[in-house]
Amino acid sequence: MVVGGFLGSGKTTSILGLAKLLLARGRKVGIVTNDQGSSLVDTAFLAREGLPVLEVTGGCFCCNFNELTAKIEELAESQMPDLVLAEPVGSCTDLIATIFRPMDAEYAAAYNLYPLSVLADPRRVRKFMLKSESSVFPDEINYLFEKQLQEADIIVLNKIDALDPDDVDRLTAFLKERFKNARVLAISAKEGLGLEDWLSAAEGGMPGFKSLKDIDYDRYAAAEALLGWMNGTAKLEWDGPGDVNSFIRAFLEELREDFKFRSNEIAHLKVYAIGEEDWAKASVTDINGQVEFSREFGNRTPRVNIIINLRVAAEPDLLEKAVKKALEKASSREGVKAENFRMECFKPGRPNPVYRYVD
Ligand SMILES: Nc1nc2c(ncn2[C@@H]2O[C@H](COP(=O)(O)OP(=O)(O)OP(=O)(O)O)[C@@H](O)[C@H]2O)c(=O)[nH]1
Ligand SMILES: [Mg+2]
Structure with missing residues (x-):
């Protein structure tokens, strides 16, 4: 189960929440984290929670595909998990074309892929909606954010504990309207709200394999380089x-x-x-x-x-x-x-x- 989403959207917090939920149901989990560098807060944090976690460092999953699959295999052998949760770098997109489709082609016999979940921080969604003047993030970052959401099978609006119910409705309606092929859910990873529904949606769904055919790698690279x-x-x-x-x-x-x-x-x-x-x-x-x-x-x-x-x-x-x-x-x-x-x-x-x- 790949849990994507922009930097700081709550991927690690929600992976911990999902892992705890699965463990409470008697299921076994493994986790793979990912970063452009080494010395990762997320790996140390998840390992401290007692979870089996391996990391792919020095570049994103798509640029280190073989390392990702090697880590999944290592977890499969050492832990025999029912589910592996994977957190890609938060500035990464085009995951369907570079992770899902190659995994489906090469490893379909070994693993089932859950649909791609992409977390969204309400503040980031609002900035995207309004192209708010308070945001000093350049347009390129909005491009990256939009591409991440376009390929999502499940868009998960996170941090709803910090919103009033009207805002949850407004932001959810916007996401549904804008990204019509995605299922949109609202959760609070911090408070454990909505995690069960999210897991059911993931377990009951299939990846839509919505490759980003029109992604402009120059713009994507420019966004990452900012x-x-x-x-x-x-x-x-x-x-x-x-x-x-x-x-x-x-x-x-x-x-x-x-x-x-x-x-x-x-x-x-x-x-x-x-x-x-x-x-x-x-x-x-x-x-x-x-x-x-x-x-x-x-x-x-x-x-x-x-x-x-x-x-x-x-x-x-x-x-x-x-x-x-x-x-x-x-x-x-x-x-x-x-x-x-x-x-x-x-x-x-x-x-x-x-x-x-x-x-
Ligand atoms: N209020 C609130 N804060 C949250 C929630 N989920 C995560 N956070 C906070 O958001 C911040 C970022 O959370 P992380 O889980 O580290 O986010 P991430 O997406 O893994 O971040 P990167 O790995 O850097 O991309 C932390 O301060 C979390 O405590 C939530 O549901 N509600
Ligand atoms: Mg993280």
């Missing part, structure tokens, strides 16, 4: 017990302010912190949004390791400077030493799928 990627790790040490939550909030808030000042739209800023006995995870998915914790540290602690993953419409060298500055500022304000800091900052290369089947 996004800068930063993956990094560091060790934080306090003299005594430190407030990890406060550090994460200060660090992410510093970055948000900086990107807002420069009008660099944020796709997703995420931090995962792990200590000896506890862990925390927090994100920012909107330039005007708040730091949202999926989990906070319960107690103070003297040291943690952190993973930082940022996806922002900015040049990699600007990202690098912004991260160093935010880390320095937040460390000095919170009285913590950041050591062993390593990061990679880059732009994804032009998408170059191993296979592309369009009829």
Whole structure:
């Protein structure tokens, strides 16, 4: 079951929700995550939940098709799962032509494919609807977002806990009207609302194999190239017990302010912190949004390791400077030493799928 959707739409949160639902029904699951770089918050987070998770790093599923199928086979052998949930990179599209059709051609005897689900963040849908002036995301990103939804069999409007019912109706009606061949569902991955209906729709459906015949790879590549990627790790040490939550909030808030000042739209800023006995995870998915914790540290602690993953419409060298500055500022304000800091900052290369089947 491939769970796609733009960066920050809630893929990892909903995969965790679906996995828990399946485990409660006595089913076995495996997960494959994916990223353009390495050091992934999502993999660490899902593994910490006790789920069998493998990752495809250094490029998207379509450009690493054989690695994806190798990881699925590895999971099949070691875990014998009933279902493998796969999270493609959030800036990736054309999954039907590059993943579904090749899988169907080569592996039909071994696996069944569930329909392609694509998650949508209400804020992103609204920006797409209104081409809102408050969005500093360029048109190319809207193009990518639209292509992701065009090939979806099931469009899943997520984060409805943050909407009033009228908005849910309005956004759902818009998505149904605009993407007529897709089934549209509304969920809250965070609160576990609507997950059962989504799973039933996926289990009861078949992929429509709606290849994007008219996708313009130059525009797609241009959209991906607008996004800068930063993956990094560091060790934080306090003299005594430190407030990890406060550090994460200060660090992410510093970055948000900086990107807002420069009008660099944020796709997703995420931090995962792990200590000896506890862990925390927090994100920012909107330039005007708040730091949202999926989990906070319960107690103070003297040291943690952190993973930082940022996806922002900015040049990699600007990202690098912004991260160093935010880390320095937040460390000095919170009285913590950041050591062993390593990061990679880059732009994804032009998408170059191993296979592309369009009829
Ligand atoms: N309010 C609300 N927040 C949510 C919901 N689902 C996810 N989020 C939050 O949205 C942010 C992004 O969630 P993720 O699950 O990491 O999103 P993702 O699509 O996997 O992100 P990438 O892997 O970076 O593309 C996190 O702060 C989540 O807690 C939801 O149903 N409601
Ligand atoms: Mg994710």
